[in-house]
Amino acid sequence: MLKINNLHKSYKMGDSSLHVLKGIDLHVDKGEMVAIMGSSGSGKSTLLNIIGILDELDSGEYTLDGIEIKDLTEKKAAQYRNKFLGFVFQSFNLINFKNALENVALPLYYQGQKRKERQEKAMFHLEKVGLADWSTHLPNELSGGQKQRVAIARALAAEPKLLLADEPTGALDSATSHEIMQFLQQLNDEGKTILIVTHEEDISLMCKRIVRLKDGVIMEDKKIKQNRL
Amino acid sequence: MFKFLIDKDTWQELRESLTKNKLRTVITMIGVWWGILLLIGLLGSAKGIENKFSVQFGDYATNSVFIWGQSTSKAFKGYQEGRRPRLKFSHLEKIKNQVKGIKFLLPRNARDVQVVRGVQYDNFGLSGDFPLLDQIQKKNLISGRFINQLDVEDNKKVAVISDDVYKQLFDIDEKAIGEFIKINEINYKVIGVFEQGDFDFGGELHIPFTTFQNVYNQGDNIGWITVTGEDGYNIRQIENDVKLVLKNLNYVHPDDNRAFGSFNLGELFERFEGFLMGMQFLTWFVGIATLIAGVFAIGNILLITVKERTKEIGIRRAIGATPFEIKRQIVLESIFLTIIAGIFGIISGGWILIAMDSAFGNGPDSVLINASVPILVVFISVIILVVFGTLIGLIPANRATSIKPIDALREE
Numbered sequence: 001m002l003k004i005n006n007l008h009k010s011y012k013m014g015d016s017s018l019h020v021l022k023g024i025d026l027h028v029d030k031g032e033m034v035a036i037m038g039s040s041g042s043g044k045s046t047l048l049n050i051i052g053i054l055d056e057l058d059s060g061e062y063t064l065d066g067i068e069i070k071d072l073t074e075k076k077a078a079q080y081r082n083k084f085l086g087f088v089f090q091s092f093n094l095i096n097f098k099n100a101l102e103n104v105a106l107p108l109y110y111q112g113q114k115r116k117e118r119q120e121k122a123m124f125h126l127e128k129v130g131l132a133d134w135s136t137h138l139p140n141e142l143s144g145g146q147k148q149r150v151a152i153a154r155a156l157a158a159e160p161k162l163l164l165a166d167e168p169t170g171a172l173d174s175a176t177s178h179e180i181m182q183f184l185q186q187l188n189d190e191g192k193t194i195l196i197v198t199h200e201e202d203i204s205l206m207c208k209r210i211v212r213l214k215d216g217v218i219m220e221d222k223k224i225k226q227n228r229l
Numbered sequence: 230m231f232k233f234l235i236d237k238d239t240w241q242e243l244r245e246s247l248t249k250n251k252l253r254t255v256i257t258m259i260g261v262w263w264g265i266l267l268l269i270g271l272l273g274s275a276k277g278i279e280n281k282f283s284v285q286f287g288d289y290a291t292n293s294v295f296i297w298g299q300s301t302s303k304a305f306k307g308y309q310e311g312r313r314p315r316l317k318f319s320h321l322e323k324i325k326n327q328v329k330g331i332k333f334l335l336p337r338n339a340r341d342v343q344v345v346r347g348v349q350y351d352n353f354g355l356s357g358d359f360p361l362l363d364q365i366q367k368k369n370l371i372s373g374r375f376i377n378q379l380d381v382e383d384n385k386k387v388a389v390i391s392d393d394v395y396k397q398l399f400d401i402d403e404k405a406i407g408e409f410i411k412i413n414e415i416n417y418k419v420i421g422v423f424e425q426g427d428f429d430f431g432g433e434l435h436i437p438f439t440t441f442q443n444v445y446n447q448g449d450n451i452g453w454i455t456v457t458g459e460d461g462y463n464i465r466q467i468e469n470d471v472k473l474v475l476k477n478l479n480y481v482h483p484d485d486n487r488a489f490g491s492f493n494l495g496e497l498f499e500r501f502e503g504f505l506m507g508m509q510f511l512t513w514f515v516g517i518a519t520l521i522a523g524v525f526a527i528g529n530i531l532l533i534t535v536k537e538r539t540k541e542i543g544i545r546r547a548i549g550a551t552p553f554e555i556k557r558q559i560v561l562e563s564i565f566l567t568i569i570a571g572i573f574g575i576i577s578g579g580w581i582l583i584a585m586d587s588a589f590g591n592g593p594d595s596v597l598i599n600a601s602v603p604i605l606v607v608f609i610s611v612i613i614l615v616v617f618g619t620l621i622g623l624i625p626a627n628r629a630t631s632i633k634p635i636d637a638l639r640e641e
Contacts, residue, residue, distance in 0.1 A: 054547060054635040074630070075551045082549020093544045093638065097245050109238055110549040154548065 001193050002028040002051065002162065007060035009046055020046045022216040024060070028195065030161075033188040033226070035204035036197045038213035045166065047213065048197045052085055052164050053077045065161050082110055086155030090167035092147040094139040100126060100150045101135040107158040125153040129183065145176035152183065156192075163187070165196045169203055181206045182229040202227075233557065243562055246534070254566070257530040260523030261570035262577070265610055268516025269578025269602050274585065275508050277597025282501050284598055291498040292460075293365060294468040296475070296491045297453035305482035314479035314488050316451040323478065324454075328470040330462030335361050336451040338441050339432050345411040346398040353394055354432030355412060356452075357441020365457050373406045373421030380420075380437040387440075388412065389421040391433035412436070415444060464495030520610075521617065527566050528621035531559060535625040542629050543637025552630035559629055563622025564615055571614040575607055 009021040020043045028034055038044040049055035050062065053069055062069045064084055072080065086107075087093075094103045105122035113121075126132050129149040131142075139147055148168060155163055165184070169177035181203060188194050188208075196207060204210050205227040212220040233239055247254045298314045318336060325334055339356040362368070363375045371392060380387050388410060390398075399405050409416045417436060425433065441447065456471055458464045472489050475481075481488040535542070542555055582600045589596040 049635050052547070054638070055633070075553065078546060078549050078551040078554075081547060087547050089638065093540070093547070095541055095544060097249055106545070107548040110545075110551075110554060115237060158549065 001030045001032075001065060002026070002195075003061070003063040004051075005061040007047075007050065007062065008058045009043075009050060009055070010058060020216050021050075024216075024218060026211065026218065026221075028193065030193055031188070031191050033185070033194045033208045034196070035207035035210045036195065036213060037199065037201075037204050037210055039199060041215075042213040043216045044197050044199075044213045048164060048166055048195070051162075051195065052087060053081050078110075082107055082158055084161045086158065086160035086163045088148070088151050088155050088163065088165040088168045090170035092139070092144075092151045092171070094147055094150060094154075096139045099136050099138050100131060100142065100153075103139070103150055104154045104157050107154060111158060122153070122157055125157050126150070128156070129153045143176075144172050145179055148172065148176075148180050149183070152180070152187075156187070161193065163192055163194045165194065167198055168196060169198070169200065177203065178229055185226070185229060239558070239561070242558060243565060246538075246562060247566075250534075253530055253534075257527050258566055258570035258573070260526035261520065261567050261614065262523070262574040264516065264520035264523040265571050265574030265614070266578045266581070267519050268512070268610060269575055269607070270581045271512035271516055272509075272606060273578070273582040273600040273602045274597060275505065275512050276602065277582075277585070277590065277600030278508070279505050280598040280600075281595065282505070292458045292462075292464045292495040294456050294458075294464055294471075294491055294493045294495060295453055296456065296468070296471060296489055298475075298479075299487055299490045301481055301485055302487040303482040303485040305485070306480045308480055314475070314481055316454060316475065317449045317478075318451055319449055320451075320475065320478050321454070324456075324471055324474050327474050328467060330459045330467055331456055331471075332459045333361060333365055333455070333457040335359060335365060335455040335457075336438065336453075337362070337455065338438065338445070338447055338450075338452040340445065340452075342413050342434070344394065344398065344434065346408070349398045351394075351397045353391075353434055355434045355436065355441075356432040357438040357445075357447075358435045359438050362435070362455075365455055368421075369424040371422045371424055373419070375421055375423075376435060376437050381439050384439045384443055385437055386415065386417045387420045387436065388417040389423060389435040390419055391423055391425040393425060394433045395422050413444075458495065464493060468493055517613075520613070523570070524567060524614070524617040524621050527563055527570075527618065528624055531563055531622060531625040532628065535559065535629045538629070539632060539637045543632070543634045546630075546634035547638060555630050556623070556626040559626040560619055560622035563625075564618040567614045567618030567621075568611065571611055575610070578602075 004024055004026040007021055007024040008019070010017045010019040024047060036044045036047065046055065050057050053072065064080070067080070069080065095106070098106070101119065101122050104125055105118040108118040108121055123132065123135065126135050129152055131146060131149055131153070134142060134146060139150070142150065168184070169180055172180065184194055184196070185206060196203065198204055205224065206229060207224070208226050209223045210220070211218055296316075298316050301308070301310050301312045301314060304310045316336070321334055321336060325331055337356055337358055339354055341352055342355040344351060344353050358376060359381060360375060360377050368375050368389070373389070375389055376387065379385070390405070390410070395405055398410060399408075405419045405422055408419050410419060411417075412434065456467060458467045468491055472491065473483065475489055476483055476485065479488070545555060546552070582602070585597070586600050590598055590600060
């Protein structure tokens with residue numbers, strides 16, 4: 001599903017350059033649920049951005065579902081993001097003047113699907129996250145947990161191969177966090193490949209595999225017994 | 230692209246982003262609205278004034294000059310000053326031979342007369358004319374015809390009368406053609422009625438030149454001449470040359486400026502045209518400059534909007550919007566704003582022209598006539614708006630997509 005070989009990435013900071021990722025090797029198979037752990041500055045967000053085709057790698061290889069991700073134009077990158085990836089962010093990143101249904105339907109809009117089709121699919125995914133009754137509500141009328149569920153529905157709407165979650169529970173209380181994680185586990189059970197970036201130990205234990213990053217290298221990569229909710 | 234334009238979502242997105250900040254949208258549009266309003270208003274007024282001028286000049290050949298004899302102010306070749314030089318019919322051939330660039334040379338005679346029909350009578354100006362007058366000073370005939378060559382050759386007693394004369398002597402709707410009127414006790418048959426223009430020199434009644442000569446014993450004398458220049462010849466030069474020939478023929482000192490009087494219609498017209506050109510240039514300049522300022526205001530506001538929407542744009546790109554899709558939405562916003570504001574401007578500009586027309590555009594003393602803007606100009610303005618709107622929209626659009634989605638998402 002996802003293959004990364006000897007990935008390097010550095011950022012230019014004025015005259016000096018900051019070497020953030022120093023040779024990452026990571027293979028993720030279909031149906032895995034991986035937690036990427038690390039303190040801030042460990043490079044975990046950078047890695048996620050590269051995996052999410054939001055950022056470019058300097059050297060190394062990155063293959064997603066058999067397609068090499070390299071030197072893409074912005075247009076191609078956008079199309080791959082739309083086709084392969086679903087994003088869930090810490091701060092939800094919903095568009096606040098669109099209601100829940102419209103937010104979920106947006107990736108489908110960029111896929112060029114017909115309006116009716118979009119509405120139906122979006123409604124289906126909203127139902128899946130249990131928010132069918134809230135479809136016409138604007139994001140600021142929803143609670144944090146509800147917003148994140150709308151965000152997950154949006155990430156699922158385009159039926160991506162890989163779900164990327166950047167601190168999905170970072171802005172939620174523990175009860176709501178568990179609720180979201182439970183839902184992600186459920187999705188994983190259905191076969192969805194999920195990558196979660198987190199710095200919370202208990203969240204990582206709810207995944208099937210933990211990858212620990214420190215100073216731009218992988219310190220530890222182990223499969224664990226999933227803490228079921 | 231067409232699908233994009235008819236897509237309901239496109240317009241919903243547009244509505245959302247514009248209504249999110251109504252005040253800003255309205256203020257932005259005022260810039261363009263004001264620009265096009267000024268352009269339409271000013272162009273319309275300029276056209277109105279131009280129309281007024283051309284109505285006043287009528288169909289007069291505008292490169293014309295009128296010349297008549299006055300009295301000498303210098304003694305010359307044994308003649309005392311204060312002598313009245315005469316224009317003679319025999320001079321015409323010499324003038325024509327010696328001065329280059331003359332298209333028409335038309336002698337005319339005029340005097341005040343009493344006109345009687347039955348019990349109605351009044352005093353009018355009468356002139357003796359050739360058919361050529363109709364070419365220099367197009368007679369706006371309401372009915373009948375103008376004097377023709379036969380009338381002149383046979384000294385016919387026929388008259389062409391103005392609408393004023395007709396109103397004075399005839400009843401409403403009474404047929405004038407073929408009726409007889411008495412001019413200074415002599416019967417003339419009416420052959421035509423014309424509408425008097427503002428610059429119709431020389432009388433409300435026209436009779437054949439030869440008839441005038443005979444009836445009033447003019448002999449070889451001429452009242453004044455109208456000289457029309459060929460295209461490409463300076464009418465002022467022609468005026469000076471003709472005067473010089475006349476001075477020579479009448480033994481008048483070459484530097485005697487009072488011996489012959491003249492009125493140069495071409496010079497007057499040139500001055501008016503210069504004024505109109507200046508006014509039109511100013512109009513275009515002010516209008517377009519204001520329009521550009523307005524369009525820039527839209528660009529500026531969109532730039533701010535884009536900055537505010539950085540995060541939203543980042544989200545859209547993360548979930549699969551291509552840069553082109555982002556750009557076209559912003560450019561569409563820009564075009565939409567400029568066009569809507571432009572259309573409002575055109576409509577209110579039209580209202581202003583209508584208001585001006587009804588306030589100043591009626592009656593004989595009107596300042597302007599039919600203040601209007603050609604539909605082509607309106608079209609061109611709209612096209613300019615679209616082009617400007619697109620170009621100015623590209624600035625914020627490029628900015629929106631130049632930020633990496635990852636940076637946009639980080640922005641809080």
